[in-house]
Amino acid sequence: MNKWWLPLAILLVVIGLMTGCGAGEENQTESNNGNLQTATNENTDGELSEDEIRITISQDNGKEYIDEKEIAIEEGAILxxxxxxxxYVETEEDGQFITSIExxxxxxxxxxxxxxxVNGEKANVGAAExxxxxxDNVTFDYQAWE
Structure with missing residues (x-):
């Protein structure tokens, strides 16, 4: 009688582990698909919601990517x-000239x-104004003076 309990117990443990692992993998897959979908939407459609801007930070005329964020703003917000x-931004003492970003x-x-x-055109005023x-799509690029 004891001999058939051991195989039955092992079978139940194996089934329980497979069921538990299977559910975990399914959730993981759903999570990964959700992340991939989000990343795909951000990278391919380029659409911003009606109250957002995108700020991209790069250097050497866009050759090196540093950071990018989509940020909700109110109309008339100062850059x-x-x-x-x-x-993370550092400026000169007067706060007008940016010395460091990230x-x-x-x-x-x-x-x-x-x-x-901003939107592919150099601005005629500083970021503080x-x-x-x-x-708006804003790009800050750290580059050599021309």
Missing amino acids: MDVLQENF RVSAEEDEQKAWIFE YELSPG
Whole structure:
């Protein structure tokens, strides 16, 4: 009588483990698919919600990607304020000239600076004066002066 309990117990344990592992894999797959779908939406459609902007941080004319965020804003938000709230930013004492974003800054005697564009065009005012509009795509690129 004891001989048939051991195989039965082993069978039940194996079935329980397979069922438990199978459920875990299914949830994992669903989680991964959800993450892949989210990443795919962000990368392929490029659409922002009606109250968002996208800020991309790069260097050497876009050759090296540093960071990118989609950020909800209110109409008329100032670019420098949004930048400082969402990234690690250092400026000169007057707060007008950006010296570092995400800890990327000029080495001594390096002739590089942070240049920004909004919707593919260089702005005619500084980031501390630039008023954002929802849907703006802002790029800050750390590059050599021209």
